[in-house]
Amino acid sequence: MVARPAVIRDSTSIVANLFTSKHESLGFRLGTGGALMSRTLMLSELGLVLARTSPEATVADVSTAIVDENILGKPTTSSRIKTCRHLVELYGLDPSRALYRTLRALFELDPSALPGLALVCGYGRDPQLRASFALVKSLKHGEHLSRERVEDWLESSFPHRFSAALKQSLAQNLNAAWTASGHLEGRVRKVRTFPQPRPITVAFALFAAYLTGLRGQPLLQSDFGELVCPDPQLIPAQLSLASARGLLRYKHAGGIVELDFSPLLTPAELALADVTD
DSSP states (O other): OOOOOOOOOTTTTTTGOOOOHHHTTOOOOOOOOOOOOOOOOOHHHHHHHHHHTTTTTTTHHHHHIIISSSSOOOOSHHHHHHHHHHHHHHHHTTTHHHHHHHHHHHHHOOOGGGHHHHHHHHTTOHHHHHHHHHHHHHOOOTOOOOHHHHHHHHHHSSSSTHHHHHHHHHHHHHHHHHHHHHEEEEESOEEEEOOOOOOHHHHHHHHHHHHHTOOOHHHHHHHHHHOOSSSSGHHHHHHHHHHHHTOOEEEETTTTTEOOOOGOOOOHHHHHHTTOO
């Protein structure tokens, strides 16, 4: 079992606060509310969208597939429209945005990696999911996380923002999301566990951090990396495996970390992700 790192960063970390309009162009989402107010990570629906639409499918194409062609098998038009809206809120579904386009490309390499890929993308697009990571990662392995504790955390983190009913629903959805991603386990009684690091999910997590402007050692220590690999000492080995598969260019020698994701990005996207911009 992986032990928790001694250093715990809170939800006000630089990554959590870096999103601006230029990052929105890369696939992140601004705003104070997210899809998890109404749904969970919707992994089954996202998996069907990725499997049944082409990589070039635009948001309008995906909307047509969901609403008109009913590729998700929803019983009513209104449920199809709502599902489509929440999927767009949580994942973007826009191949012109680097975050979603890369999620899709990595999913095609390994569909079983979807929970980690979806979590990383959702972290960049849903403010409540992003902020709640501070609570989840503060837990010791096996520690119980009740819905009521999440509700109390929501009230302290977003004072007077949510009604009692919405806090209860959002707490349930957050617990379900962190369970789907492997950070919690249990059907009724949720307890802390740790996701197993995988080269593809670690590569995507650090790709997302790279888009925010992080470079070098801070990439390996970012909240994005900790999302999919709770022990930062395991990240270099996962990156080496990802580099061997051609997912990125990685060098780590003499305390210097070099990560290059430029093959995944257009020149315009590279300019947006440039730390000197």
